Amino acid sequence: MTFEVADERVVLESMLDRQRDEVAALLDDLSEDEARERLVPSLTTVLGLVAHATFVERVWFHHRVAGVPRAALGLPDTVEESFVLAEGDTIASVRDAYLAACERSREIAAEHDLDETFPWHHGPVSLRYVHAHLVAELARHAGHGDILVEQLRARRD
Template sequence: MDFFTGDERTLLGGLLDVQRGQVAALLDGLSEEEARARLVPSLTTVAGLVKHAIFVEKVWFHSRVAGVPRAEVGLPDSIDESFVLAPDDTVASLREGFLTACARSRDIAAQHELDEEFPWHEEPVSLRFVYAHMIAELARHAGHGDILVEQLRARRA
């Protein structure tokens, strides 16, 4: 992998892509019912985690970095809403939506420098921060998803 010995941007992009791959892989081998199964009291489901990952890609890259208003990107108002599944959300549509969002995020990031700053609440953040935040965010949710998938597969046995 290039990012093991590459420059900082290659490292950050590579680590983020590893986490993106982990999130996308959560859906592998799950039925529609399993992907939607609620195993915890919160809105967290495997499908919901992937839908939320689409949301964070769009919040950070499509809106914040690209400067497109949230409403134009089609983002819900709250984080909780980003986990809510629509009746037409499927394993295939969520996987495709996530991969498409990631591809768009890569294109957006490629147009900016790591030190470039973007507005966030009261203080600006750099693209470097966005990469680091997204690596942590997706790693956390991939871990949540791994536990849910393990529980779902144990139900089959």
């Protein structure tokens, strides 16, 4: 059975994993310099997008769903700070952190029902909402990254 005709949970998890794969793949075939290059006025870089996606996984699944305090996860206070790279960050280290965060998110989600709710500053949200929110957010960021990668690769030609 393919996920396109599977039950709701399999569909949500499969769509989310597709977007996770797209985000991780943004770093394929880029140099360290290209991955850090700013092509827009904001802090957005390809490497920064993947670092931000790690933040998103940790905020939604590790903090909200699993209930781990933000400070214990080492999460920055603002979304903007999640794009800031440390000097020692590399493609390998950022990708590894992202993949590890995704794996932990899968483990956390597996322990809960889709209808279970979790606190959010706008009110309680279900695990179903968390999955759908991450599909949308990661798809948006993967699209941003695709454009940046296209620009970086065009400079090579």
